[in-house]
Amino acid sequence: MGEAMDMLADSDRELLALTLWEGLDPGEIATVLGCSRNAVRIRLHRARKRFAKALEKTRPSAAGFASRPLIEKESG
Template identity: 70%
Template sequence: MSDERAAAFETLYTGMFHHLLGYATRRCDTPEDAADVVAEIFAVAWRHLDRIPPGEQARLWLYGVARNVLANQRRGATRQRLLPKVLASEVATLYEPSAEDSADLGTVAAIFRGLPDSDRELLSLVAWEGLDPGQIATVLGCSRNAVRIRLHRARRRLAKELASAGIVSDLHSLSGGGVR
């Protein structure tokens, strides 16, 4: 291992660790699963360090790797179902809403979880990861225009569901977007 390679990896790791941990934590059922995802992302990054694009493109490349790692993890979890019921109930209590959380937040969360996976991923990349359509296009491997169209439709579906639940009265505020 060369010192230059190790330094490049360390720079990538320190610059992206918290972003990727946040990304994984918001998409995994447990903090342990999120930690496993991040570890695998960086294992892939180490193996392909010479192929990682420079600068901002490295961040987007890592988000693409993260999506693939999460997809693999979900497939594995579906096949194995190793989590016993006792542990599942203990973990569930860690994520119970506090008394100060409003009923609306629970409803919004349920509506969000009810959206198609592709809509949730697009909306999450914008809201949680702060990516713009061009960056999302790189992560998803599609055109910027396709992202804009999909994002517009995802926002419209979310706005419609929220309005049906009586949470948002102004559909334009969600469906119109604002992200270009």
């Protein structure tokens, strides 16, 4: 995962860090960065997409992992 983070722009890493490690919501991030809450939501969405692509490049075997259910439903 570190390799994928290294592939991102500084601004994307900053947004993801503020969300994931600092636990800030978009409103709090907007205050920190001096922009609107909506701008943060859009930028965060784009950063997550870029991170997913970077992760796919570093871990091709995990590419479809997020789309698969964690628990298989029993048929019955």
